[in-house]
Amino acid sequence: MKETTATVADPVGFHLRAAGRIVKLTKKFASEVTIRFNGRSANAKSIMGLASLAAECGSSVDIEADGPDEAQVLEALVQLIAVDLAHPEQDA
Amino acid sequence: MRTLQGIAASPGYAVGPVFRVTRRAPALPQRAIAAGDIDAEIDRFRRAVARARAEIRRLMEKLERELGPEEARILDSHLLILEDELTWDRTIERIRVEGVGAEIAFSRACADIAVQLRDTRDTVFRERVNDLRDVEERVLRALTGEESPAVAGPAQPSVVAAANLTPSETAAIGRVNVLAFVTDDGTQTSHVAILARSLGVPAVVGLGGAATGLDEGQIVAVDGMSGEITVEPDAAAVERCRVLGLQQRRVDLRLAGLRDAPAITPDGRRVALLANIELPVEVEEALARGAEGIGLLRTEYLYFQHHDIPSEEEQVAAYADVIRRMAGRFVILRTLDVGGDKVSRYLGAKREYNPFLGWRGIRFCLANRVLFKAQVRAIYRAAAAGPAKLMFPMVTGLDELRAARELCEECRDELAREGREHDGELPIGIMVETPSAAVIADLLARECAFFSVGTNDLIQYTLAMDRTNSRVSYLYQPLHPAVLRTLRGVIDAAHAAGIPVGLCGEMGSETRYAEVLLGLGFDEISMHSAALPKIKQVIRWTPWAEASELVSRLAAMGTADEAAAHLAGHIEQKKRLRHYREDHA
Numbered sequence: 213m214k215e216t217t218a219t220v221a222d223p224v225g226f227h228l229r230a231a232g233r234i235v236k237l238t239k240k241f242a243s244e245v246t247i248r249f250n251g252r253s254a255n256a257k258s259i260m261g262l263a264s265l266a267a268e269c270g271s272s273v274d275i276e277a278d279g280p281d282e283a284q285v286l287e288a289l290v291q292l293i294a295v296d297l298a299h300p301e302q303d304a
Numbered sequence: 305m306r307t308l309q310g311i312a313a314s315p316g317y318a319v320g321p322v323f324r325v326t327r328r329a330p331a332l333p334q335r336a337i338a339a340g341d342i343d344a345e346i347d348r349f350r351r352a353v354a355r356a357r358a359e360i361r362r363l364m365e366k367l368e369r370e371l372g373p374e375e376a377r378i379l380d381s382h383l384l385i386l387e388d389e390l391t392w393d394r395t396i397e398r399i400r401v402e403g404v405g406a407e408i409a410f411s412r413a414c415a416d417i418a419v420q421l422r423d424t425r426d427t428v429f430r431e432r433v434n435d436l437r438d439v440e441e442r443v444l445r446a447l448t449g450e451e452s453p454a455v456a457g458p459a460q461p462s463v464v465a466a467a468n469l470t471p472s473e474t475a476a477i478g479r480v481n482v483l484a485f486v487t488d489d490g491t492q493t494s495h496v497a498i499l500a501r502s503l504g505v506p507a508v509v510g511l512g513g514a515a516t517g518l519d520e521g522q523i524v525a526v527d528g529m530s531g532e533i534t535v536e537p538d539a540a541a542v543e544r545c546r547v548l549g550l551q552q553r554r555v556d557l558r559l560a561g562l563r564d565a566p567a568i569t570p571d572g573r574r575v576a577l578l579a580n581i582e583l584p585v586e587v588e589e590a591l592a593r594g595a596e597g598i599g600l601l602r603t604e605y606l607y608f609q610h611h612d613i614p615s616e617e618e619q620v621a622a623y624a625d626v627i628r629r630m631a632g633r634f635v636i637l638r639t640l641d642v643g644g645d646k647v648s649r650y651l652g653a654k655r656e657y658n659p660f661l662g663w664r665g666i667r668f669c670l671a672n673r674v675l676f677k678a679q680v681r682a683i684y685r686a687a688a689a690g691p692a693k694l695m696f697p698m699v700t701g702l703d704e705l706r707a708a709r710e711l712c713e714e715c716r717d718e719l720a721r722e723g724r725e726h727d728g729e730l731p732i733g734i735m736v737e738t739p740s741a742a743v744i745a746d747l748l749a750r751e752c753a754f755f756s757v758g759t760n761d762l763i764q765y766t767l768a769m770d771r772t773n774s775r776v777s778y779l780y781q782p783l784h785p786a787v788l789r790t791l792r793g794v795i796d797a798a799h800a801a802g803i804p805v806g807l808c809g810e811m812g813s814e815t816r817y818a819e820v821l822l823g824l825g826f827d828e829i830s831m832h833s834a835a836l837p838k839i840k841q842v843i844r845w846t847p848w849a850e851a852s853e854l855v856s857r858l859a860a861m862g863t864a865d866e867a868a869a870h871l872a873g874h875i876e877q878k879k880r881l882r883h884y885r886e887d888h889a
Contacts, residue, residue: 260391
């Protein structure tokens with residue numbers, strides 16, 4: 213199991229589309245991924261779970277990954293949450 | 305026979321049976337599932353989700369076809385909600401553990417998430433409950449075999465009645481067999497109003513609860529000019545509606561003949577008549593009415609419709625779509641103008657005591673650089689598709705203009721470095737809608753390529769009256785000497801600096817002001833497409849010299865009432881003269 217922290221870069225936080233991007237990314241990996249914010253936790257593969265975290269821009273979230281590709285998924289997820297979310301154009 | 309009064313949102317007349325669009329709660333059968341039937345029940349749930357998914361995909365294709373790709377994106381997240389563990393896994397768990405039917409199990413799973421979402425203090429997230437409910441109802445209908453009501457439009461020519469209509473619903477209803485739209489909620493600028501105008505069907509909105517109070521199949525007569533609806537009209541009322549419809553078509557036909565004629569006065573003064581639009585679908589109407597360009601492309605729509613920030617790519621696609629469809633005629637894109645009456649909480653704008661004096665327009669954009677840059681980059685890139693101009697709202701001084709221009713430079717340099725196609729020569733102008741911008745118009749004119757006067761705001765700021773406050777609405781006086789002098793000052797400053805100046809407020813759509821705007825010296829008038837032919841007719845009838853004289857007389861009046869009375873007398877006299885000439889021709 214690996215853990216890390218990231219600061220949400222999206223100007224409006226985890227809105228539905230940002231949550232959707234996180235889900236699409238983490239679903240490419242086999243590991244279980246959990247995001248924790250403000251005492252709540254959510255499966256990073258669940259759009260509704262992430263939306264109900266209501267993490268705002270600039271807030272710091274804890275990410276935990278457990279599985280065969282935990283290092284890769286953490287790296288990709290930190291890049292997405294802390295950097296790419298601020299750039300809507302890189303939406304894929 | 306009884307009548308209902310609403311807000312006239314799209315002109316035209318129609319008589320027909322009511323087709324109700326309701327968000328009826330789907331059936332929720334209470335059934336216990338025997339242990340041996342659990343796997344079959346889970347299978348039934350899986351098939352229902354598959355059906356719901358297919359339905360959403362079809363709706364997305366339809367949206368994309370009819371309203372463009374950015375509209376289809378609304379439903380993207382619905383697909384993810386369908387496959388979410390919180391809905392999917394929990395439903396299956398409930399069927400297994402609690403032995404309840406798939407309907408109850410799914411509905412409870414959704415209710416759990418809704419509670420969590422409502423708990424979050426942010427309205428943005430609370431609004432997600434609506435997306436969830438949408439998905440919930442779709443799956444429940446798939447389970448019970450009911451067709452989702454919004455998927456099918458009326459089977460026979462009908463008047464569509466609803467509490468309100470979202471873009472996905474109007475797209476789903478389609479345009480076939482729609483005689484008119486009537487809704488409980490809404491204003492002239494609601495999505496349904498704009499769509500109705502672009503489709504050329506009448507619409508009456510803001511009916512309170514009256515639209516949903518209509519019965520399916522009940523005959524109604526809709527008057528999109530006055531906003532009146534007659535329920536179960538008698539023969540005379542139906543006839544009246546038919547005659548009015550015919551008359552309107554005759555006038556439309558005559559004015560349509562002017563489509564390709566230039567807006568030029570008998571003494572040779574040319575004025576460009578442009579259209580104000582918001583949605584790409586409105587381009588067709590603008591062109592059909594003879595618009596020489598788009599004088600105001602509002603971009604808020606992209607941000608409001610999804611309650612989500614559109615990506616740069618999405619914006620490029622939407623803007624380029626409009627530019628391409630205008631086929632060589634120019635398009636002025638206004639950057640995001642939130643705040644004021646257009647509050648969007650998800651963007652971080654808050655309700656303010658004085659929203660019109662608050663965090664809005666360029667102030668908001670300069671404070672949200674990431675968002676602003678994505679839009680400016682998108683506009684630069686879209687402009688590669690054809691002639692376009694960029695315009696900033698709510699500018700009050702040079703510092704704002706310079707800061708915004710600097711950001712433009714930055715975007716342009718980035719795009720050049722990235723080797724992306726863009727228009728490096730994109731003209732940059734401003735909306736003149738604050739008294740301060742009007743007063744220093746000479747200074748601003750030196751640093752931008754054009755002006756567009758936003759009279760809605762300029763009038764309310766100049767006369768210190770809140771447009772949305774009905775107790776002071778009498779002060780909304782376009783002919784107030786302060787307004788006329790202000791407009792004249794702005795136009796003179798623009799012309800002294802050699803830049804064109806247009807107008808893009810409501811005032812431009814009103815026939816009675818057309819001669820005033822001509823006389824003031826506007827180079828361009830931008831308006832609702834529907835008003836274009838009439839305004840063109842006035843321009844083609846009125847010598848410029850005569851209009852200038854009229855304006856001089858109006859500007860010398862002491863009060864708005866005096867000016868209005870003088871203008872009314874002038875118009876009446878011209879009308880009589882024209883009839884006399886026509887009778888004796």
